Amino acid sequence: MLIIDTYAYTNKLKDTNPMLKFFLSMGLLFTAIIIKNIAIESFIIFFMAFFTIFIAKIPLKSYFYMLILPLSFLLLSILGILISVSKVNVNYLWSIDLFNLYFGISKATLFTTKHLLFRSISALTCTYFLVLTTPMNDLILVFKKLKLPIVFLEMSILIYRFIFIFLEEAKEIHIAQELRFGYSNFKNSYRSISSLIASLFIRIFKRYEDMKYSLAMKGFNNQFHI
Amino acid sequence: MIKMENVMYKYKDNTVALNNINFDLDKGNIIGLIGSNGAGKTTLILNCVGLLKPNKGNITFNKKELKYNKKFLLNLRNHVGVVFQDPDRQIFYSKVYDDIAFGPRNLGLNESEVKKRVDYALKMVNAEKFKDKPVHFLSHGQKKRVAIAGVLAMDNDVIFFDEPTAGLDPDITEKMIALLKRISNEGKKLVISSHDMDLIYNLCDYSYVLNEGEIIGSDKTNKIFLKEDLINKAKLKQPWLVRLHKNLNIPLFKSEKALYSFFNQRSESFFS
Ligand SMILES: Nc1ncnc2c1ncn2[C@@H]1O[C@H](COP(=O)(O)OP(=O)(O)OP(=O)(O)O)[C@@H](O)[C@H]1O
Ligand SMILES: [Mg+2]
Numbered sequence: 001m002l003i004i005d006t007y008a009y010t011n012k013l014k015d016t017n018p019m020l021k022f023f024l025s026m027g028l029l030f031t032a033i034i035i036k037n038i039a040i041e042s043f044i045i046f047f048m049a050f051f052t053i054f055i056a057k058i059p060l061k062s063y064f065y066m067l068i069l070p071l072s073f074l075l076l077s078i079l080g081i082l083i084s085v086s087k088v089n090v091n092y093l094w095s096i097d098l099f100n101l102y103f104g105i106s107k108a109t110l111f112t113t114k115h116l117l118f119r120s121i122s123a124l125t126c127t128y129f130l131v132l133t134t135p136m137n138d139l140i141l142v143f144k145k146l147k148l149p150i151v152f153l154e155m156s157i158l159i160y161r162f163i164f165i166f167l168e169e170a171k172e173i174h175i176a177q178e179l180r181f182g183y184s185n186f187k188n189s190y191r192s193i194s195s196l197i198a199s200l201f202i203r204i205f206k207r208y209e210d211m212k213y214s215l216a217m218k219g220f221n222n223q224f225h226i
Numbered sequence: 227m228i229k230m231e232n233v234m235y236k237y238k239d240n241t242v243a244l245n246n247i248n249f250d251l252d253k254g255n256i257i258g259l260i261g262s263n264g265a266g267k268t269t270l271i272l273n274c275v276g277l278l279k280p281n282k283g284n285i286t287f288n289k290k291e292l293k294y295n296k297k298f299l300l301n302l303r304n305h306v307g308v309v310f311q312d313p314d315r316q317i318f319y320s321k322v323y324d325d326i327a328f329g330p331r332n333l334g335l336n337e338s339e340v341k342k343r344v345d346y347a348l349k350m351v352n353a354e355k356f357k358d359k360p361v362h363f364l365s366h367g368q369k370k371r372v373a374i375a376g377v378l379a380m381d382n383d384v385i386f387f388d389e390p391t392a393g394l395d396p397d398i399t400e401k402m403i404a405l406l407k408r409i410s411n412e413g414k415k416l417v418i419s420s421h422d423m424d425l426i427y428n429l430c431d432y433s434y435v436l437n438e439g440e441i442i443g444s445d446k447t448n449k450i451f452l453k454e455d456l457i458n459k460a461k462l463k464q465p466w467l468v469r470l471h472k473n474l475n476i477p478l479f480k481s482e483k484a485l486y487s488f489f490n491q492r493s494e495s496f497f498s
Contacts, residue, residue: 219333
């Protein structure tokens with residue numbers, strides 16, 4: 001249902017030791033953040049992308065599409081850093097003059113932007129490597145071995161399960177609406193989406209009630225064991 | 227075991243969902259609870275296990291009146307389990323093993339005992355093949371088996387099944403019937419709620435007929451289904467084997483198999 005989740009369970013590295021994958025990707029991620037060296041960062045990007053595409057065999061096209069979304073946010077925000085505004089034209093490499101203000105790129109901003117870009121992309125490829133090759137349940141075991149707080153583990157387990165319950169519920173309502181032309185034009189879509197949210201809310205509450213019953217039947221004592 | 231006397235239950239919106247219910251688990255080993263949609267089957271089960279508290283009447287467990295404190299309820303639920311209709315509302319972990327182990331772990335068992343119980347439950351429901359898949363990749367029928375395994379691992383003496391075959395295809399339904407028989411053979415008492423008359427006729431030795439919150443009849447299964455008026459009043463239909471018996475004037479068979487072997491023998495003697 002979620003493309004990343006599906007790949008996590010089907011990629012060629014799914015059975016590799018999760019601890020290894022975790023430390024590889026997190027190690028490289030921290031290296032990229034700490035060491036400000038474009039050569040090393042480029043190497044990490046190349047290395048992680050290579051592993052994800054050629055070793056774990058995540059299709060190039062989907063990998064690319066998955067990168068596009070965060071990258072577009074990244075590029076937009078980087079544009080804001082890259083271009084600076086001032087009243088006088090000082091050491092701009094390139095600038096334009098609009099309404100008595102200078103919009104331009106200076107040496108300093110160019111430098112920061114370049115590093116920021118490489119660092120973010122390398123962090124992104126490291127994270128993608130981890131989430132695309134490691135099933136969530138393995139990841140939770142890693143967290144457990146690392147002795148993360150129980151609350152965090154319980155939350156991860158429950159959230160992970162409930163994301164899919166929520167999505168299935170939403171999908172069911174959406175299909176029911178679509179089959180009755182709920183999304184045939186703008187006005188209908190508008191109305192359908194509001195009733196989707198409303199009934200999702202009611203259904204989730206009903207589910208919560210029923211789940212309380214099954215928790216009680218299984219002798220739940222305020223702890224989700226792992 | 228569990229017994230209800232003159233139980234009345236009213237939901238908060240004043241719907242009287244159960245009225246004057248007398249229900250006794252000692253009447254049979256596999257007890258059927260039949261009734262059309264909204265008859266009150268689920269409400270009755272919830273009252274039996276102390277999840278809802280009746281407004282009138284009393285419920286006893288091993289001759290002791292139900293108390294609604296933590297200690298009493300924990301003990302009750304150690305003996306009684308419920309498999310609810312929708313598996314998604316009973317599965318809390320996306321890992322099959324952890325979900326089945328949830329109940330036993332709550333009981334405070336050590337991990338080796340937990341593992342024994344989980345393996346036993348997985349084997350009972352034939353879920354070994356998909357036990358390593360995440361729950362959201364399983365089909366409805368597979369999730370249902372996981373939910374049943376989760377209850378089996380609790381090792382209760384009595385298990386309530388609310389509509390065990392709803393939403394299952396014919397093949398999986400057959401397997402579910404076999405599973406229910408297997409569980410019964412392990413010495414557990416079952417209560418099966420359903421509006422699938424053939425299922426109840428096939429499995430149960432005693433049945434209660436529920437209609438609009440009241441029990442309008444109860445008897446041994448092979449007798450109760452002969453009462454056509456009663457079944458019609460409950461907006462239900464007689465099992466097909468009973469209808470054959472009535473309309474074609476052939477003997478009453480308990481199962482399809484018995485019917486076929488009877489006719490096979492007859493035709494053999496006819497041809498020879
Ligand atoms: N939470 C609730 N609040 C108010 N009324 C309810 C609630 N749950 C059930 N009812 C009502 O109580 C009656 C019995 O419902 P119940 O769910 O026990 O029936 P059922 O026999 O299990 O039906 P089904 O075969 O559809 O599951 C119905 O009239 C129903 O509308
Ligand atoms: Mg019901």
